[in-house]
Amino acid sequence: MGINSPLTQNLMPNKTFFWFFLPTGLAMILFIGLPIISTGIQSFYAQHDQVVKEVKKCDPFGCTVSIVVDNEETTKLREAKPLGKFNGFGTYVDRNHLAIDEIKKFWNETENFGAFVDQVTNLPFYKALIFTLTYCLFVTPNVLLLGFIIALSLNAVARKIRGPLIFGTILPMIVTPLVGSLVLFWMIDSQGIIGANIQNLMNDPYLSLKSSKTLTWITIIIYGIWHHSPFAFVVFYAALQTVPQEPVEAAIIDGASRFQRIKHIVLPHIYPVVTFVALISLMDNFRVFEPIIGFSAEGSAQSLSWLIYDNLVNEEVILFGSAAATSMMTIVGIAILLAPVLIRTWKEFKTAR
């Protein structure tokens, strides 16, 4: 090392950085960057139509021409061009996605605005979008609130017994969403302990989760709050440990109430953490999908991610194009969600320079 080595200004030279970062960078480019591009390309293609041929059938009474599917040719075409036929933005505007034509039609045909909205929200993409947004809108604030209350309340109990209490609190978070929703579903279902008791209580033997769309939505939202609150709790709990003691004690001497102390000292101190939790939980809620499978709720609740999953597990032909188009629009949605954060970071970065 020479005397003039700029060791303290920039510790790591570019070349060293490159080699250290290469493996993880490569993994992310190959398996996160490229798939996004691949999805983009796939969204412009649609699966081939079946090849048909005319078959002339003659019998003593004359000849008839019928059109049948040529299976051999169809297979051949699919093998030659596995990506499908080029469709441009066709998939994006079709009935299962943005449904531009349908919306125009509804606009012209429906009498009032309410009927128009009803029609539009019955289209698969808009239905899923509305469920996804509703889920985000109800789950995220409640997660923040419940997480904060649990953190405050656990912070007030004796230090000795906090360990086991924290363990119990974080259980809903560490199981996978599919398992978490199944465990709840088995209780809430009409044959489960809670479902059966509600039936008895309401005196309605036909009351069940599956019978009502609203009930299904509420259940999934409650599941979401149950599953995500522990995360908010853990972060808030850790942040509460760093709240400075002096201002709090001063406030007590000045006679501030508990609520005033929380509002004027604790909340401002943990504010950056609140935005962090809100951001993470918004990102996670936007991809909601496993609870729909766990609660077998696909009849009345579909999310954007579920639509993609449904296309990909399609029995006859995997609808790559359709899944890809929904994926691209989901990514746009994520970008809109992230935009405020990115703009703020960019501004901070510019002022820091």
Added chain:
Amino acid sequence: MDYGLDKKSTSLKTFNTIFIIVWLLIACFPFIWTFWGSFKVRADFFSRSDWWYAISAFNTLIETGGKFTTDAYTQAWTEGEFWKASKNTIIVTVFVVSISLFLGTLGAYALSRSTERYAFWILIAALIFRAMPHITLVSGYLFPFFQLQIWGILPTTIVVLVAINQPFTLWLLYSFFKTVPKELDESALIDGCSYFQAFRHIIMPVMWPGVITAGLFSLMLAYNDFTVTALLLNQENHTMVPKIQSYLGTNQHEGNLMWAVSAVVSATAPLFMLVMFFQRQVISGLTAGAVKG
């Protein structure tokens, strides 16, 4: 809060205790109940006539002669081939955790020691990647993987899970490396170590808490994953979570619900034990990201 000066009223204390008890019931009871029910027969745990059967074990007594039965477990593990699924899960988890940590520590160390502008932008890009729903990535994988004929096998899934996991691992380890003073590697460099030697012999030994936390989160991701494993693995190679889903049945064929119940308990128990053991690390990991903002 233990503020010394702060005198809590008794009513507030009582209210607080009740709140915590209620919350813990909500958080834990579903798991306790599922554990209890996994030792019953289907007619009891999913009773059409009376939910009390799940406690009194009415049908379990008739069908098996005892109040508790382990039939669901033995059947799921043998007939249901859950042993194979758990073997696959172990393979996937071990490889994902070790590869993730290897790539992640190298990358995060470089990010924490570079003051160049691109390091900042890489972290932002990682944040954007972190936000991508996994299902959108899977829809990008499927077609190329079919074409390359690498669909359905464990190695592909392992590599994909490692990559998906990298953004979070990088952020987590980055915030841990930031807490290791730069003077430590500087002195090693002056003594003539190469960067890699400094990383290997000076930095890594003090990084174990961070590495354990990052490892735990990789483990939870690989162990809990449904989206990637369900769509990228063939029936034969399914891990535990997609296997549980396959027990639920579809419109075409009826599933075996009690297998699913016992499989859920089998899959969850090791995870709970692990978290009980490493609780401190899990919490410090969740906080590490938050402290940095």
